[in-house]
Amino acid sequence: MGNSIEPEGRTIALAGNPNVGKSTVFNALTGLRQHTGNWAGKTVTNAQGRCKFEGEEYRLMDLPGCVSLLSSTAEERAAREFLCSGEADSVIVVCDATCLERGLSLVLQVLEITPKAVVCVNLLDEAKRKGVWVDLEKLSGLLGVPVVGCAARSGKGLSRLMAAATEETEEREARYIPYPQPVEGALDRLQPLVSRWRTDVPARWLSLRLLEGEQPVPEEERGILEILEELWQEQSPQEFSDAIAGALADHARELARRTVTGLERGYSPRDRRLDRLFTGKWTxxxxxxxxxxxxxxxxxxxxxxxxxxxxxxxxxxxxxxxxxxxxxxxxxxxxxxxxxxxxxxxxxxxxxxxxxxxxxxxxxxxxxxxxxxxxxxxxxxxxxxxxxxxxxxxxxxxxxxxxxxxxxxxxxxxxxxxxxxxxxxxxxxxxxxxxxxxxxxxxxxxxxxxxxxxxxxxxxxxxxxxxxxxxxxxxxxxxxxxxxxxxxxxxxxxxxxxxxxxxxxxxxxxxxxxxxxxxxxxxxxxxxxxxxxxxxxxxxxxxxxxxxxxxxxxxxxxxxxxxxxxxxxxxxxxxxxxxxxxxxxxxxxxxxxxxxxxxxxxxxxxxxxxxxxxxxxxxxxxxxxxxxxxxxxxxxxxxxxxxxxxxxxxxxxxxxxxxxxxxxxxxxxxxxxx
Amino acid sequence: MEEGTSLDQLRAGGRALVEELSAQGPMRRRLQDLGFVTGAQVSCLGNSPLGDPSAYSVRGAVVALRRRDARLVKVRPL
Incomplete structure (x- = not known):
């Protein structure tokens, strides 16, 4: 890698929860006009665009919006596969400042796959109106990756975002979520074997998926299968899966608690009033x-x-x-x-x-x-x-x-x-x-x-x-x-x-x-x-x-x-x-x-x-x-x-x-x- | 309904803590992803005009669930 100039240029992937303004960020960076709409699931395929920053050209991939990378819905599978493929030189994870906890749960999952990530806290303007304040520096310290605040609709913060996304990331250490003991213990046993089996996917991430019983293991990998069988006698795959999901949610909640102040619930009184009108029984x-x-x-x-x-x-x-x-x-x-x-x-x-x-x-x-x-x-x-x-x-x-x-x-x-x-x-x-x-x-x-x-x-x-x-x-x-x-x-x-x-x-x-x-x-x-x-x-x-x-x-x-x-x-x-x-x-x-x-x-x-x-x-x-x-x-x-x-x-x-x-x-x- | 109840029993304005999910497979995952994990606080915002689905606030976002799915979330009312 390093000094060879690739004709394709570097690839930056955009990930994020549905409806956090990911497409708006994408459009603002590429100048393309992908249709944006205020509903979840607007982007269902990987959209591509090019953008120039400081004289260099980058390929931008807009991944479908997803709540997590763990489910089997089409959007999430597409996003997960792209991130695991390692095709992206860096990943921008777009979060909604008014609803940060949810976004952070995805950020944590992305960080388990790659440390080459930048967190974009979008919709800061909206958050400000709602009285929500996010401590970006503290969040960056806690996550170990750059965190940039944005208001993509008005174009604020986008050049800082690109600067962070194009930064050298080789040195960066991934910061893992600590899981409860049974999971960590199991990881200690699995990871060495898994890292020998497949080098294309992060071993810790793949081991977690194996524990949940979501990923098939070929018969040749007898060692892995034996360990899994042993582990599953003590805890079922579902129990492992629950423990992992619970730890992720707890960790995200804790991060949000420490970095977000103000009216934390993204649903404002105005939204409630509108909902009463638009979805009320009689109206x-x-x-x-x-x-x-x-x-x-x-x-x-x-x-x-x-x-x-x-x-x-x-x-x-x-x-x-x-x-x-x-x-x-x-x-x-x-x-x-x-x-x-x-x-x-x-x-x-x-x-x-x-x-x-x-x-x-x-x-x-x-x-x-x-x-x-x-x-x-x-x-x-x-x-x-x-x-x-x-x-x-x-x-x-x-x-x-x-x-x-x-x-x-x-x-x-x-x-x-x-x-x-x-x-x-x-x-x-x-x-x-x-x-x-x-x-x-x-x-x-x-x-x-x-x-x-x-x-x-x-x-x-x-x-x-x-x-x-x-x-x-x-x-x-x-x-x-x-x-x-x-x-x-x-x-x-x-x-x-x-x-x-x-x-x-x-x-x-x-x-x-x-x-x-x-x-x-x-x-x-x-x-x-x-x-x-x-x-x-x-x-x-x-x-x-x-x-x-x-x-x-x-x-x-x-x-x-x-x-x-x-x-x-x-x-x-x-x-x-x-x-x-x-x-x-x-x-x-x-x-x-x-x-x-x-x-x-x-x-x-x-x-x-x-x-x-x-x-x-x-x-x-x-x-x-x-x-x-x-x-x-x-x-x-x-x-x-x-x-x-x-x-x-x-x-x-x-x-x-x-x-x-x-x-x-x-x-x-x-x-x-x- | 002595000790715990399920999410679909929650009235508009009611708040509860998630105890466990009885959903299986992809729906279990989905619910967990959306924030319905043990210990999470949820509140019911109301029913849709035809009575089903209902809207729940969880982790700062609003999610609509059909009654037969909400039944799979065991909660303890607050």
Whole structure:
């Protein structure tokens, strides 16, 4: 080691309890924008980034948040394996200053694996507000490693943290936790043999795991096995395990007692008051409903005016472009493809999708930042429990609002494989980013006469339907294919944090809104070419597009849709955002050219193609329940490693959607509605 | 309920000391990691609006446990 310059640079790992601002530290150091949220389990995979400090480049690994390194949950195993691999040249353990005891218990476990650690006491600003004071110097003395105070959200203390993390650590002695006599005695006997067996893992640490009976020993290591058997005759592995866990907790408590002063309980009176409001017996559900309705109402009403302004602006520019094209005497097909196809469709997409997204996502992110989502999971757990599912599924469902692929990855926070699979398979029942704008547009066009309040109620109703179907599907799965008892679970309720309004705005507009819009626009253009080709290539005198749509039509009619709509859903497999633009392109390519003047023109176009409110309703329901987009399918395949489950995850929501649409369409036919 | 009782019996606002865990395997570990070790002080903050799970404060953090899991933590009320 030492003087050879490695091309990779040194590696620094970031470990810490969930929800202590680890991702914030990571983002601040690397300049990356990994999504942070106020709930446990936000980071489920090892994220990597690079950062420069004093002219040198470092690789930064953000390990998943974990309460300890001893359990068998996915996050903790990933973190433990990385730390044991010795790949990290130093480890930063991030702790929450307002809740230091918990963090220290992890620090002690990390120190058992490696002495090359730095403790980052984060959220000092929050601690100060709560009247908590941490004696960093004393803590550093007691632990034998550097301790740096930080307020990562405002960037305070980060350069000192990097300085400590890049310090030379070769000389450092690990300071071990003293265990009660039976454990120490056993360690004395085990350690010499263990250190001969494996040199890649610290012997003391591995011996402890062996005592707990958690680590298998190969048959060749007869010496170790014999000692273990002897030891276990006096004390069971569980007794050893209890003694170790107890000593760790005691030691952490003692450290915290000696270094933390002030209001030590991280849960402040303000948090209690908020909890009484958000999770109280009589207030929880009304507040939840009001928040949901409020957000939806603001989205619908707020989006109206900018949508109109945008579409007027676009039509003005369109007219100007048309004159320009005429001036250059461009061929008719160029004007057709560029102006009537691409420009019109794109401008509709932007006018219709941008304003609602720019309002909805910041609002949603604010709630996320505040720490409200875990409370939602807490309130709704009973529903999931009675469906044989995990309460954390409420969290992955909420993540699904952002992106189903993210929600599917997020399902890793659920420990039980059975419950994880349920959450994974039902995630696409939640309308994501890409589907919400379609719902909002449909409501505005076909049910908009009643005003913003009713529109919001309508959308809330649809979301309730998607939630009910999520529960129904979960229940169905846990009673048929994925039978089993609900497993145990422990959900952490983090302290509330004041949302960073400015950052939230920037992040949700840049990261979510523009991303979705960009994806829609980027894929819409090539899709436009495909559609143009399909519309212009003919077979037996009929365009391929008409062939396809015509072929799908009889079946689609059964579902209250038409062939074009079903074709649009099929072609929108790469991204759900595409359904609306594809619909428009197909209808436009069939000749019904409409001048873009305002939003009502969109309604006119759809009306000319035979849409009624029943069609719109079926489109919305089908949009809620159909196959997931290709990104989500790919993610499901990666997560399950099973083609069968991936196919099933497409069939399940599609079956729900088809049945529901069929029922709606049939009812409308019977009662002569629409 | 003569001498010891279990965590699920704790009413909102009640405080208790953890005596032992009757949970086995991964859940035992999990509970220990969260701070439910012998001698730790816990308090019940309340139930979720549908009655289950309940929120407990342990080691300065708040953890929600379902009733059937809380039953596995034997406590002595204070």
């Amino acid at each position: 929880a559900f009304p507040v939840m409903a009001l928040l949901l309705l409020g957000i939806l109402w603001l989205t619908m009403v707020g989006a109206n005016v900018p949508s109109q302004l945008l579409s007027q602006g676009f039509s003005w520019v369109g007219a100007w472009l048309r004159e320009l094209f005429a001036l250059w005497s461009a061929p008719a097909w160029v004007t057709g493809v560029v102006l009537d196809g691409a420009y019109t469709t794109l401008s509709w997409v932007v006018a219709v999708m941008l304003p609602p997204m720019a309002i909805f996502f910041p609002l949603f992110t604010l709630l996320e930042d505040l720490g409200y989502l875990p409370r939602v999971a807490y309130n709704l757990d009973r529903c999931f429990q009675s469906c044989g599912a995990c309460g954390k599924q409420a969290l992955t469902t909420c993540m699904g609002f952002g992106c189903n692929a993210a929600g599917v990855v997020g399902c890793r926070i659920i420990d039980s494989p059975r419950e994880r699979l349920i959450a994974l398979l039902t995630n696409s029942f939640t309308p994501c980013n890409g589907r919400l704008p379609l719902l909002i547009t449909m409501i505005a066009l076909f049910f908009g006469a009643a005003g913003g309040g009713v529109e919001a109620l309508f959308l809330a109703g649809l979301l309730l339907l998607s939630f009910a179907m999520t529960l129904a599907a979960s229940r169905l799965l846990s009673q048929t294919l994925l039978r089993g008892m609900p497993s145990s679970f422990a959900l952490e309720l983090p302290p509330y944090r004041r949302p960073q309004v400015g950052k939230v705005l920037a992040r949700s507009v840049l990261d979510r809104t523009l991303y979705v819009l960009g994806r829609a626009a980027a894929v819409a253009a090539p899709a436009g070419v495909v559609i143009w080709c399909l519309g212009n290539l003919t077979w037996n005198g009929v365009s391929l597009l008409t062939w396809c749509a015509g072929g799908l039509d009889p079946f689609a009619r059964l579902l209250g849709l038409d062939g074009v709509i079903l074709l649009a859903f099929l072609l929108a497999l790469p991204a759900n955002e595409l359904v609306l633009p594809l619909l428009l392109m197909i209808y436009l390519s069939q000749g019904a050219l409409v001048e873009m003047s305002d939003l009502s023109a969109l309604g006119t176009l759809l009306g000319e193609n035979g849409w009624t409110w029943v069609t719109a309703l079926c489109v919305m329901v089908f949009s809620l329940f159909h196959w997931p987009c290709s990104t989500t399918c790919w993610t499901i395949w990666k997560e399950t490693k099973s083609l069968g489950w991936t196919v099933f995850s497409c069939l399940l929501p599609t079956a729900f959607g088809m049945v529901l649409c069929f029922l709606i369409a049939s009812a409308a036919r019977v009662f002569g509605l629409g």
